[in-house]
Amino acid sequence: MSEILLQVRDVSKDFVLGGLPWRRGTLAAVEHVNFEIRAGRTLGIVGESGSGKSTLCRLVLGLIAPSSGEIWFNGQLLSALSTKEMRGVRRQMQAVFQNASASFNPRQTVRDVLLTPLEVHDVGTRDSRFDMIEQSLEHVGLDLEILGRAPHSLSGGQRQRVAIARAIILRPSLVIADEPTSALDVSVQAKILNLLKQIQREMGLAYLFVSHNLGVIRYVCDDVAVMYLGRIVETGPTEQVFASPQHPYTQALVEAIPHTDPRKPQFNLPILGELPNIYQKPTGCYFHGRCPYALSACTEEQPSLYNFWGHRSAACLWHDKRFISRAPKWVSDFEGT
């Protein structure tokens, strides 16, 4: 197995909400999250809006500091780094966002967009910079003639390619992709996803890939972490998690994703009601109000992640020793916790 590139240890992030000082509350956007990414691998993070996916991306990128917990990248603890050292880390860690046009300066041409990271990190000479730009454009399948154009004059797919070219120009070891294809048509999406996989093969980089589309996650990711209201509720190798989801929320997600087979019934999932208010999270398991399998204990007890089969985990009380003997059929047998 390759070395561990990114390790997130028990990370939480609370946001202090505005208002008068005595009325201020906090919003726990991310709670006690643990995961790791090995070099050259892809971890998918899936969840609905408000589940903390994007906050997690910003934490990993070092754009915001965690309220508690540690983020280790390449053996360095991010919170212990100086601004200057952090800049060195950022060179290794780049991002691609959903809305590519919003991540460009509208007054820059594509040439400026690609030149900026090289200037910021003081990489190369004038000539070698041009070579690097040429190479990264080649990687993403764009012509050199695009260099003089403004990002807004490009199509959605081309813009996302420029964003990817910008992310890989510094040869990072980790790229954080936050919903990189959700604004694109399926045919364009397919091209971008294939491109991301091809770049990974060529450059050996790792992805932290955030999406709400399980089909996309399944296509790109080796491992997946499912988030619900700021907590990871299930993790494991993508194929296994989809084949036998061990948390009722994951099951509901898998059920809810539209598939293209008209012979199989759809949208008959048992998941009830709305996503709870993230400012007033439920007690106990956050999912109990919508869960068709909720136990009475679920209303009081926050389940921790139960590990099984060595590499899978689910935060569902049905996996607890006390309940496993009368658990529903979908709960797979496993040894201990």
Place this chain on the structure above:
Amino acid sequence: MTETIHVPLGSAVREHQLADGVPTLSIDSLSVQFTNRRGIARVIDEVSLQVWPGEIVGLIGESGSGKSMTALSVLGLAPPTASIISGDIKLSGSSLRAMSKSQIRTVRGKHMAMVPQEPMTAMNPIMRVGKQVGEPYVVHQASTWKHAIAQAVLMMGRVHLPLPNRRVHEYPHQFSGGMIQRSMVAMALSLGPQLLIADEPTTGLDVTIQAQVLRLLRDIRDIYQTALLFITHDLGVVAGICDWVYVMYAGRIVEQGSVQQILTAPKHPYTQALLLATPSIISRQTELVSIGGSIPSFFELPEGCRFADRCVRRFERCATEPDLIGVSASHTARCWLSV
């Protein structure tokens, strides 16, 4: 060699037609174009489609294919710069093109209604939700506001909004996306329309909420026998909700048939490519097949088949554009290969 069955545009035989009924919505070779300095853009070109009572019909295609424009033309809401140059739109047999603006206004809302794409921007943010949902009763039936709000409570209950009698007094920002979209459905259904047009009604909603809204639309069809024209780019949604499917590309219908035919045995290379490009959760694909090139500009449409430039299976014949060719009695495709 078998003889080619040439079926007139968009008139595949469905069971309803055999029963000699009238479709709720019938679009007959409609063409709509915009004119500007760059020339003429015919964004809808000879489009024919029907929606029968109790049927959910999907209109699918990528952005820029003309599907939303088709919906707006039906509702009489196309921008003033768009001109309908030929064809007709009939609602239960009566022509909408022959109607005056004020006549269409009485039909819209009463006999046909729309569920828009972005519910959050479709609601008036400074008006209470109940007043907006109840407004059709005041506008179309001259009822009192008191009665209208009472009706709104009833309708909002019907779309499974929790605590409707409290919710009617709230503002749109107090609702979640799924709740707003259900309120829009309640508003659209308020006067019992024969036709409901839903333009990407679940784009931007979370998947579990999307599933709830789609199930609601399906239930509405089952209970009220409403005809539903469902516009989407998501083939998965089509598979789960539609009975009949029209595939649109660059202003043209390129394939049509039952949902089974279109999704399990597509004949047009564009439909086939769309299916191969969609990531699946049923099975893991080793490689998504993408479609090369991009949709042609309406100002520079190719001479022959509009998909030919991007098609992996093109041959000499594609230099002339085929009609919709019958694959079977109920399935047609605009491709020479379907002969």
